[in-house]
Amino acid sequence: MSMHRNALTRLAAALSMLAIPSLVVAHHGWNEYDANQTLMLTGQIGASGYEHPHGYVKLVTPGKTWTAVLAPPSRMDNRGLTKDMLKPGTTVTVVGYPNRNHADEMRAERITVGGKTVELR
Amino acid sequence: MASALHTVEATGFGRFMREALYAYPIAETIHIWGLALLFGSIALVDLRLLGVGRRMPIALLARYAVPWTLLGFLIAALSGLAMFTAHAAEFIVQPVFMLKMGLILAGGVNAAALHAGALRHLASDDLDPTPRMKLAGGLSLVFWLGVIACGRMLAYL
Numbered sequence: 310m311s312m313h314r315n316a317l318t319r320l321a322a323a324l325s326m327l328a329i330p331s332l333v334v335a336h337h338g339w340n341e342y343d344a345n346q347t348l349m350l351t352g353q354i355g356a357s358g359y360e361h362p363h364g365y366v367k368l369v370t371p372g373k374t375w376t377a378v379l380a381p382p383s384r385m386d387n388r389g390l391t392k393d394m395l396k397p398g399t400t401v402t403v404v405g406y407p408n409r410n411h412a413d414e415m416r417a418e419r420i421t422v423g424g425k426t427v428e429l430r
Numbered sequence: 431m432a433s434a435l436h437t438v439e440a441t442g443f444g445r446f447m448r449e450a451l452y453a454y455p456i457a458e459t460i461h462i463w464g465l466a467l468l469f470g471s472i473a474l475v476d477l478r479l480l481g482v483g484r485r486m487p488i489a490l491l492a493r494y495a496v497p498w499t500l501l502g503f504l505i506a507a508l509s510g511l512a513m514f515t516a517h518a519a520e521f522i523v524q525p526v527f528m529l530k531m532g533l534i535l536a537g538g539v540n541a542a543a544l545h546a547g548a549l550r551h552l553a554s555d556d557l558d559p560t561p562r563m564k565l566a567g568g569l570s571l572v573f574w575l576g577v578i579a580c581g582r583m584l585a586y587l
Protein backbone atom coordinates (compact mmCIF):
# COMPACT_ATOMS: atom_id res chain seq x y z
CA MET A 310 0.00 0.00 0.00
CA SER A 311 2.57 2.53 1.12
CA MET A 312 4.89 1.34 -1.59
CA HIS A 313 2.29 2.06 -4.25
CA ARG A 314 1.55 5.41 -2.74
CA ASN A 315 5.26 6.21 -2.72
CA ALA A 316 5.64 5.22 -6.33
CA LEU A 317 2.62 7.29 -7.25
CA THR A 318 3.90 10.33 -5.38
CA ARG A 319 7.32 10.04 -6.94
CA LEU A 320 5.90 9.66 -10.41
CA ALA A 321 3.58 12.61 -9.95
CA ALA A 322 6.51 14.68 -8.71
CA ALA A 323 8.68 13.63 -11.64
CA LEU A 324 5.98 14.45 -14.18
CA SER A 325 5.12 17.74 -12.56
CA MET A 326 8.77 18.68 -12.91
CA LEU A 327 8.34 18.03 -16.62
CA ALA A 328 5.25 20.22 -16.67
CA ILE A 329 6.60 23.17 -14.69
CA PRO A 330 9.66 23.92 -16.86
CA SER A 331 7.44 23.74 -19.95
CA LEU A 332 5.22 26.43 -18.43
CA VAL A 333 8.31 28.52 -17.76
CA VAL A 334 9.57 27.88 -21.27
CA ALA A 335 6.20 29.04 -22.58
CA HIS A 336 6.88 32.47 -21.16
CA HIS A 337 10.29 32.40 -22.78
CA GLY A 338 8.54 31.35 -25.96
CA TRP A 339 6.34 34.41 -25.79
CA ASN A 340 9.41 36.48 -24.97
CA GLU A 341 11.20 34.87 -27.86
CA TYR A 342 10.46 38.09 -29.69
CA ASP A 343 12.38 41.01 -28.25
CA ALA A 344 9.78 43.72 -27.67
CA ASN A 345 12.48 46.18 -26.62
CA GLN A 346 13.77 46.23 -30.14
CA THR A 347 11.21 47.46 -32.66
CA LEU A 348 12.02 46.82 -36.28
CA MET A 349 10.54 48.72 -39.19
CA LEU A 350 11.37 46.97 -42.43
CA THR A 351 10.40 47.83 -45.97
CA GLY A 352 10.95 45.46 -48.84
CA GLN A 353 9.43 43.31 -51.52
CA ILE A 354 7.53 40.15 -50.77
CA GLY A 355 9.56 37.21 -52.06
CA ALA A 356 7.02 34.59 -51.03
CA SER A 357 4.01 34.54 -48.78
CA GLY A 358 1.73 32.10 -47.00
CA TYR A 359 -1.88 32.96 -46.27
CA GLU A 360 -2.19 29.97 -44.00
CA HIS A 361 -2.99 28.64 -40.55
CA PRO A 362 -2.01 28.87 -37.84
CA HIS A 363 -0.08 31.99 -38.92
CA GLY A 364 0.47 33.69 -42.24
CA TYR A 365 3.94 34.89 -43.20
CA VAL A 366 5.84 36.88 -45.78
CA LYS A 367 9.43 36.40 -46.89
CA LEU A 368 10.48 40.02 -46.98
CA VAL A 369 13.43 40.83 -49.23
CA THR A 370 15.27 43.85 -47.83
CA PRO A 371 18.72 45.11 -48.87
CA GLY A 372 21.21 42.59 -47.55
CA LYS A 373 18.76 40.26 -45.80
CA THR A 374 15.59 38.27 -46.36
CA TRP A 375 13.36 38.24 -43.31
CA THR A 376 10.56 35.86 -42.44
CA ALA A 377 7.83 38.04 -40.95
CA VAL A 378 5.24 36.02 -39.02
CA LEU A 379 1.79 37.52 -39.52
CA ALA A 380 -1.61 36.65 -38.01
CA PRO A 381 -4.04 33.78 -38.71
CA PRO A 382 -5.59 34.31 -42.17
CA SER A 383 -9.10 34.47 -40.70
CA ARG A 384 -8.04 37.54 -38.68
CA MET A 385 -6.18 39.14 -41.58
CA ASP A 386 -9.20 38.65 -43.82
CA ASN A 387 -11.41 40.10 -41.10
CA ARG A 388 -9.26 43.23 -40.98
CA GLY A 389 -9.19 43.71 -44.71
CA LEU A 390 -5.76 42.24 -45.47
CA THR A 391 -6.61 39.84 -48.29
CA LYS A 392 -4.49 37.12 -49.83
CA ASP A 393 -4.14 39.19 -53.02
CA MET A 394 -2.51 42.03 -51.10
CA LEU A 395 0.38 39.73 -50.10
CA LYS A 396 1.34 38.60 -53.60
CA PRO A 397 5.07 38.16 -54.29
CA GLY A 398 6.55 41.35 -55.73
CA THR A 399 4.39 43.66 -53.62
CA THR A 400 6.24 46.30 -51.59
CA VAL A 401 5.25 46.26 -47.91
CA THR A 402 6.40 47.72 -44.62
CA VAL A 403 6.22 45.64 -41.44
CA VAL A 404 6.70 46.81 -37.88
CA GLY A 405 7.52 44.16 -35.31
CA TYR A 406 9.95 42.44 -33.01
CA PRO A 407 12.93 40.25 -33.90
CA ASN A 408 13.18 36.65 -32.75
CA ARG A 409 16.00 36.29 -30.23
CA ASN A 410 16.94 32.83 -31.46
CA HIS A 411 16.35 33.04 -35.20
CA ALA A 412 18.22 36.02 -36.62
CA ASP A 413 16.10 36.32 -39.77
CA GLU A 414 12.66 35.93 -38.19
CA MET A 415 10.41 38.64 -36.79
CA ARG A 416 6.85 38.82 -35.49
CA ALA A 417 4.96 41.57 -37.26
CA GLU A 418 2.66 43.73 -35.16
CA ARG A 419 1.35 45.60 -38.18
CA ILE A 420 1.85 45.66 -41.90
CA THR A 421 1.41 48.44 -44.44
CA VAL A 422 0.43 47.47 -47.98
CA GLY A 423 -0.47 50.00 -50.67
CA GLY A 424 -1.01 52.81 -48.16
CA LYS A 425 -3.22 50.66 -45.93
CA THR A 426 -1.99 49.69 -42.45
CA VAL A 427 -3.42 46.58 -40.79
CA GLU A 428 -2.93 45.70 -37.12
CA LEU A 429 -2.08 42.02 -36.67
CA ARG A 430 -2.42 41.57 -32.88
CA MET B 431 9.62 9.85 -42.99
CA ALA B 432 10.03 13.59 -43.51
CA SER B 433 9.15 13.30 -47.19
CA ALA B 434 6.11 11.18 -46.38
CA LEU B 435 4.96 13.91 -44.01
CA HIS B 436 5.57 16.57 -46.64
CA THR B 437 3.39 14.46 -48.92
CA VAL B 438 0.69 14.53 -46.24
CA GLU B 439 0.97 18.33 -46.10
CA ALA B 440 0.75 18.59 -49.88
CA THR B 441 -2.53 16.68 -50.10
CA GLY B 442 -5.66 18.62 -50.90
CA PHE B 443 -6.83 18.12 -47.35
CA GLY B 444 -3.57 19.45 -45.87
CA ARG B 445 -3.83 22.52 -48.08
CA PHE B 446 -7.47 22.93 -47.14
CA MET B 447 -6.56 22.90 -43.41
CA ARG B 448 -3.90 25.57 -43.96
CA GLU B 449 -5.66 27.81 -46.41
CA ALA B 450 -9.41 27.65 -45.75
CA LEU B 451 -10.17 30.68 -43.60
CA TYR B 452 -12.08 28.87 -40.85
CA ALA B 453 -11.19 25.17 -41.15
CA TYR B 454 -8.30 25.36 -38.70
CA PRO B 455 -10.06 27.36 -35.96
CA ILE B 456 -13.11 25.08 -36.32
CA ALA B 457 -10.88 22.02 -35.92
CA GLU B 458 -9.31 23.63 -32.83
CA THR B 459 -12.77 24.18 -31.38
CA ILE B 460 -13.86 20.59 -32.05
CA HIS B 461 -10.57 19.40 -30.53
CA ILE B 462 -11.42 21.22 -27.29
CA TRP B 463 -14.95 19.77 -27.29
CA GLY B 464 -13.42 16.32 -27.64
CA LEU B 465 -10.83 16.73 -24.93
CA ALA B 466 -13.37 18.28 -22.57
CA LEU B 467 -15.50 15.15 -22.90
CA LEU B 468 -12.47 12.84 -22.72
CA PHE B 469 -10.84 14.49 -19.74
CA GLY B 470 -14.06 15.37 -17.93
CA SER B 471 -15.31 11.80 -17.99
CA ILE B 472 -12.00 10.11 -17.18
CA ALA B 473 -11.12 12.61 -14.43
CA LEU B 474 -14.31 11.70 -12.53
CA VAL B 475 -13.31 8.04 -12.65
CA ASP B 476 -9.70 8.83 -11.69
CA LEU B 477 -10.82 10.86 -8.67
CA ARG B 478 -13.17 8.03 -7.65
CA LEU B 479 -10.28 5.55 -7.94
CA LEU B 480 -8.23 7.81 -5.69
CA GLY B 481 -10.96 7.58 -3.08
CA VAL B 482 -13.21 10.57 -3.73
CA GLY B 483 -17.02 10.06 -3.69
CA ARG B 484 -17.02 6.86 -1.68
CA ARG B 485 -20.78 6.28 -1.92
CA MET B 486 -20.59 5.70 -5.67
CA PRO B 487 -19.77 2.08 -6.59
CA ILE B 488 -16.47 2.12 -8.50
CA ALA B 489 -17.42 -0.35 -11.23
CA LEU B 490 -20.70 1.47 -11.92
CA LEU B 491 -19.00 4.82 -12.51
CA ALA B 492 -16.02 3.37 -14.39
CA ARG B 493 -18.20 1.39 -16.81
CA TYR B 494 -20.62 4.26 -17.31
CA ALA B 495 -17.77 6.61 -18.23
CA VAL B 496 -16.04 4.41 -20.83
CA PRO B 497 -18.19 5.16 -23.92
CA TRP B 498 -18.10 8.91 -23.18
CA THR B 499 -14.34 8.84 -22.76
CA LEU B 500 -13.94 6.89 -26.00
CA LEU B 501 -16.27 9.28 -27.84
CA GLY B 502 -14.26 12.25 -26.54
CA PHE B 503 -11.06 10.55 -27.62
CA LEU B 504 -12.44 9.87 -31.09
CA ILE B 505 -13.51 13.51 -31.52
CA ALA B 506 -10.16 14.81 -30.28
CA ALA B 507 -8.15 12.32 -32.35
CA LEU B 508 -9.94 13.11 -35.63
CA SER B 509 -9.78 16.89 -35.18
CA GLY B 510 -6.17 16.57 -34.05
CA LEU B 511 -5.31 14.53 -37.11
CA ALA B 512 -6.91 17.20 -39.29
CA MET B 513 -4.69 19.88 -37.76
CA PHE B 514 -1.68 17.57 -37.97
CA THR B 515 -2.03 17.24 -41.75
CA ALA B 516 -1.65 21.03 -42.11
CA HIS B 517 1.94 21.00 -40.79
CA ALA B 518 2.83 17.32 -40.33
CA ALA B 519 6.58 17.66 -40.92
CA GLU B 520 6.82 20.58 -38.47
CA PHE B 521 4.82 18.89 -35.72
CA ILE B 522 6.77 15.65 -35.83
CA VAL B 523 10.12 17.30 -35.04
CA GLN B 524 8.79 19.11 -31.97
CA PRO B 525 9.81 17.31 -28.75
CA VAL B 526 6.64 18.48 -26.99
CA PHE B 527 4.54 16.86 -29.74
CA MET B 528 6.31 13.53 -29.31
CA LEU B 529 5.95 13.84 -25.53
CA LYS B 530 2.22 14.42 -26.03
CA MET B 531 1.89 11.31 -28.23
CA GLY B 532 3.84 9.29 -25.65
CA LEU B 533 1.57 10.47 -22.85
CA ILE B 534 -1.55 9.60 -24.89
CA LEU B 535 -0.15 6.11 -25.40
CA ALA B 536 0.64 5.82 -21.68
CA GLY B 537 -2.86 7.02 -20.74
CA GLY B 538 -4.46 4.53 -23.13
CA VAL B 539 -2.38 1.58 -21.96
CA ASN B 540 -3.01 2.52 -18.31
CA ALA B 541 -6.79 2.65 -18.83
CA ALA B 542 -6.89 -0.54 -20.91
CA ALA B 543 -4.84 -2.45 -18.36
CA LEU B 544 -7.07 -1.25 -15.55
CA HIS B 545 -10.28 -2.23 -17.30
CA ALA B 546 -8.91 -5.58 -18.48
CA GLY B 547 -7.46 -6.30 -15.04
CA ALA B 548 -8.43 -4.87 -11.69
CA LEU B 549 -11.83 -3.47 -12.70
CA ARG B 550 -13.03 -6.56 -14.55
CA HIS B 551 -13.34 -8.65 -11.42
CA LEU B 552 -14.71 -5.90 -9.26
CA ALA B 553 -18.12 -6.52 -7.70
CA SER B 554 -20.63 -3.98 -8.93
CA ASP B 555 -21.24 -2.66 -5.39
CA ASP B 556 -17.59 -2.43 -4.36
CA LEU B 557 -16.72 0.92 -2.77
CA ASP B 558 -13.05 0.55 -1.81
CA PRO B 559 -10.33 1.06 -4.40
CA THR B 560 -7.32 -1.23 -4.15
CA PRO B 561 -3.82 0.27 -4.19
CA ARG B 562 -3.54 -0.86 -7.82
CA MET B 563 -6.65 1.16 -8.66
CA LYS B 564 -5.41 4.24 -6.80
CA LEU B 565 -2.14 4.06 -8.65
CA ALA B 566 -3.92 3.77 -12.00
CA GLY B 567 -6.22 6.68 -11.15
CA GLY B 568 -3.34 8.93 -10.13
CA LEU B 569 -1.30 7.99 -13.18
CA SER B 570 -4.26 8.62 -15.44
CA LEU B 571 -4.76 12.14 -14.08
CA VAL B 572 -1.06 12.91 -14.49
CA PHE B 573 -0.95 11.49 -18.03
CA TRP B 574 -4.02 13.34 -19.32
CA LEU B 575 -3.15 16.63 -17.60
CA GLY B 576 0.26 16.25 -19.25
CA VAL B 577 -1.35 15.60 -22.65
CA ILE B 578 -3.38 18.81 -22.36
CA ALA B 579 -0.37 20.83 -21.19
CA CYS B 580 1.75 19.52 -24.09
CA GLY B 581 -0.99 20.30 -26.58
CA ARG B 582 -1.28 23.85 -25.34
CA MET B 583 2.50 24.32 -25.32
CA LEU B 584 2.71 23.28 -28.98
CA ALA B 585 1.59 26.79 -29.89
CA TYR B 586 4.31 28.44 -27.80
CA LEU B 587 7.44 26.32 -28.14
